[in-house]
Amino acid sequence: MLAPDPEQRVVDRDELARLYHQMYLIRRVEELAARAYTQRKILGFCHLYIGQESVAVGVAAACRSSDRWITGYREHGQAVAKGVSPRKMMAELYGKATGASNGLGGSMHIFDASVHFMGGYGIVGAQVPIATGVAWALKRLGTQDVAVCFFGDGATHQGAFFEGLCLAQLYKLPVVFIIENNFYAMGTSLERQSAVTDLYLRGAGVGMAHEQFDGFDVETVRERVGAALHHARSGVGPVLLEIVTYRYRGHSMSDPARYRKDGELEEKKKSDPLLITEQRLKDDFGVSDAEIEALRARADAEADDAAHFADSSPEPSVENLYDYTYVSPR
Numbered sequence: 001m002l003a004p005d006p007e008q009r010v011v012d013r014d015e016l017a018r019l020y021h022q023m024y025l026i027r028r029v030e031e032l033a034a035r036a037y038t039q040r041k042i043l044g045f046c047h048l049y050i051g052q053e054s055v056a057v058g059v060a061a062a063c064r065s066s067d068r069w070i071t072g073y074r075e076h077g078q079a080v081a082k083g084v085s086p087r088k089m090m091a092e093l094y095g096k097a098t099g100a101s102n103g104l105g106g107s108m109h110i111f112d113a114s115v116h117f118m119g120g121y122g123i124v125g126a127q128v129p130i131a132t133g134v135a136w137a138l139k140r141l142g143t144q145d146v147a148v149c150f151f152g153d154g155a156t157h158q159g160a161f162f163e164g165l166c167l168a169q170l171y172k173l174p175v176v177f178i179i180e181n182n183f184y185a186m187g188t189s190l191e192r193q194s195a196v197t198d199l200y201l202r203g204a205g206v207g208m209a210h211e212q213f214d215g216f217d218v219e220t221v222r223e224r225v226g227a228a229l230h231h232a233r234s235g236v237g238p239v240l241l242e243i244v245t246y247r248y249r250g251h252s253m254s255d256p257a258r259y260r261k262d263g264e265l266e267e268k269k270k271s272d273p274l275l276i277t278e279q280r281l282k283d284d285f286g287v288s289d290a291e292i293e294a295l296r297a298r299a300d301a302e303a304d305d306a307a308h309f310a311d312s313s314p315e316p317s318v319e320n321l322y323d324y325t326y327v328s329p330r
């Protein structure tokens, strides 16, 4: 196990309430996105993160704001956790000019350099070598920042994954690779994808520090990712983490998820990240039901505001259609 970060502070009442608020906000924003999708206000692909919120929020709580995040297409929750405003995130889903990528990216291509959120990529595993490149730049520039790369269980079977890991380890780059193992790659269960189901063991093959843990408790995620960041930041090399999680919805909005075993979803919901944290707030900090309700009400209002903002924002104009396709010479 990686040594904990000696400088990480203990989570106090206010911090835990903040993490709960963030997780609830992400879930609420996505529930509204699902509704907007059925109303055809959001078009194209839309992959929801519901059930996995403790991962993004726990990682954000461990990171410095200047750490760079690189991720895949299931990134709405990560974007909000990293600091993309719910308004900009939702407007991007609606394809509006006020969106994080000016409405030209959509659900899979949220990008906001102002908060060091470096995308949103639709090709499974493609983000791994991109993160290795970002980490290379961070090292060459002499920063103390770390690249954090998220991807799914399915991505760990890609060539790009192995290639990215090999180079990152060889050059001892400051990067933390995070497998979000939600047990499915589209409709294919983990046992049907891979002979090795403890995916973190892939790190051993390239000599990389590796660790696996359950990600349903946001405090555990914060603490273990803090240890990994501390390791990567100290210059000794990258880390591969496997965070065990679960997605409640189908792969994308068009997937009814009939491939699950009977009762599996209900069983997993017993360790719902929101439930765990709500219980901790009550048991450890004496937070009342009324206070929990107030946190939720605030997040509900923020999510409603984001949806209203997206709905009432203008479409991108036709003149801007080809902007950002290629870098314009200056």
Ligand SMILES: Cc1ncc(C[n+]2csc(CCOP(=O)(O)OP(=O)(O)O)c2C)c(N)n1
Residues within 6 Å of the ligand: 074, 122, 123, 124, 125, 151, 152, 153, 154, 155, 156, 182, 184, 185, 186, 251
């Ligand atoms: C190279 C490539 N192959 C196939 C696809 C189609 N595809 C999109 S998502 C996905 C499953 C990926 O599953 P996983 O990595 O576990 O991520 P999750 O969706 O569970 O977050 C596949 C096969 C793709 N986008 N890119």
Ligand SMILES: [Mg+2]
Residues within 6 Å of the ligand: 152, 153, 154, 180, 181, 182, 183, 184, 185, 186
């Ligand atoms: Mg998966």
